[in-house]
Amino acid sequence: MAVFTEVAPDEARALLQRLDLGELRELRGIQGGIENTNYFATTDRGEYVLTLFERLHFDQLPYYLCLMQHLAERGIPVPAPAADPAIHLAPMGHALERAANAPCELLHTVQGKPAAVVQKLAGHSELQPTAAHCNELGRLLARMHLAARDFPRIQPNLRGLPWWNETTPVVLPYLDAPQSALLQSELAYQNHVAESPAYQALPRGPIHADLFRDNAMFSVDDDGNPHLTGVFDFYFAGTDTWLFDLAVCLNDWAIDLPTGTPDAHRTAALLDAYCAVRPLNPAERKLLPAMLRAAALRFWISRLWDFHLPREASMLKPHDPTHFERVLRQRVRQLDDPIHVRPPLQAA
Numbered sequence: 001m002a003v004f005t006e007v008a009p010d011e012a013r014a015l016l017q018r019l020d021l022g023e024l025r026e027l028r029g030i031q032g033g034i035e036n037t038n039y040f041a042t043t044d045r046g047e048y049v050l051t052l053f054e055r056l057h058f059d060q061l062p063y064y065l066c067l068m069q070h071l072a073e074r075g076i077p078v079p080a081p082a083a084d085p086a087i088h089l090a091p092m093g094h095a096l097e098r099a100a101n102a103p104c105e106l107l108h109t110v111q112g113k114p115a116a117v118v119q120k121l122a123g124h125s126e127l128q129p130t131a132a133h134c135n136e137l138g139r140l141l142a143r144m145h146l147a148a149r150d151f152p153r154i155q156p157n158l159r160g161l162p163w164w165n166e167t168t169p170v171v172l173p174y175l176d177a178p179q180s181a182l183l184q185s186e187l188a189y190q191n192h193v194a195e196s197p198a199y200q201a202l203p204r205g206p207i208h209a210d211l212f213r214d215n216a217m218f219s220v221d222d223d224g225n226p227h228l229t230g231v232f233d234f235y236f237a238g239t240d241t242w243l244f245d246l247a248v249c250l251n252d253w254a255i256d257l258p259t260g261t262p263d264a265h266r267t268a269a270l271l272d273a274y275c276a277v278r279p280l281n282p283a284e285r286k287l288l289p290a291m292l293r294a295a296a297l298r299f300w301i302s303r304l305w306d307f308h309l310p311r312e313a314s315m316l317k318p319h320d321p322t323h324f325e326r327v328l329r330q331r332v333r334q335l336d337d338p339i340h341v342r343p344p345l346q347a348a
């Protein structure tokens with residue numbers, strides 16, 4: 001379960017009233033998730049998600065919450081965080097005052113921990129996506145990248161290369177010889193790629209960085225077609241390359257989970273949909289195989305870390321690290337035979 005910190009109904013009620021979200025009717029701990037404490041809160045006005053952040057600090061959170069607000073204001077279907085009307089900030093026009101680590105009316109305190117209340121999205125996660133789901137996701141991902149271009153805050157991807165370099169020595173003692181060799185050689189390769197001028201010139205901006213199939217919701221229209229109702233869980237977001245974000249998605253949405261093998265049909269659907277909104281430039285097309293490796297490495301390391309060094313209070317079943325070891329091995333093999341990246345379609 002993912003309730004690390006119990007929240008009493010009275011405390012949730014007081015917060016929801018302060019945020020002008022109505023009178024609490026029901027508060028229910030959410031079972032899913034591995035990072036934070038999450039509750040569904042139903043009021044007489046609507047349905048919300050109350051999150052208490054268990055790892056992130058107060059000063060890191062304005063980036064995520066303001067990014068969600070920024071995207072929601074631009075019509076991207078993400079849960080809008082609720083603001084505290086008692087906190088008065090400079091008007092939006094005062095960009096400098098809203099930039100960097102300015103105070104955030106979207107960030108609250110519950111049980112001494114940073115907390116947020118966001119809209120509950122309609123729909124359900126699709127854990128066995130088809131090409132039609134990948135098509136929806138690819139289009140939304142590209143729209144999201146473009147919509148975040150003028151987001152003024154900057155915060156690095158906290159699970160980026162420096163974290164991989166820091167965490168690899170911590171997990172290495174738990175690996176056998178072939179795993180250690182793979183992890184170390186891949187890390188060396190990614191450090192090498194990161195130094196290349198081609199990598200440094202890649203377009204970048206705010207990215208979600210963890211947009212797995214369990215972080216998106218779908219409904220089904222009258223003709224049976226899936227419709228993406230929104231994406232959530234922005235708490236690994238950061239400023240990084242758009243290509244890395246695309247690679248994270250391809251490594252989850254377009255992978256056969258039992259074997260870790262890429263699915264050509266879903267890969268093409270996601271890539272074509274992304275490129276129809278934002279075509280990849282030549283450097284991105286060249287570096288996609290390397291970023292697919294980077295994205296597999298990132299989640300192999302984080303899953304190893306969660307698996308071998310679990311948090312004390314956690315009652316969670318950590319994700320299987322060997323899955324991303326398999327994905328990485330497949331992606332390394334593919335570098336000699338890069339996946340076919342279709343020519344960009346006309347921008348929509």
Ligand SMILES: Nc1ncnc2c1ncn2[C@@H]1O[C@H](COP(=O)(O)OP(=O)(O)O)[C@@H](O)[C@H]1O
Nearest residue numbers: 030032033034035036049079119120121232233
């Ligand atoms: N805005 C939202 N709308 C609907 N459901 C949500 C929303 N946020 C979280 N959830 C539900 O809560 C679960 C756990 O959320 P998640 O953000 O993945 O937790 P964690 O950050 O702990 O990994 C999700 O799988 C989803 O079912």
Ligand SMILES: N[C@@H](CCOP(=O)(O)O)C(=O)O
Nearest residue numbers: 033034035210212233299319
């Ligand atoms: N998507 C990551 C885990 C991150 O957890 P989430 O529940 O916040 O998405 C993985 O699969 O390793």
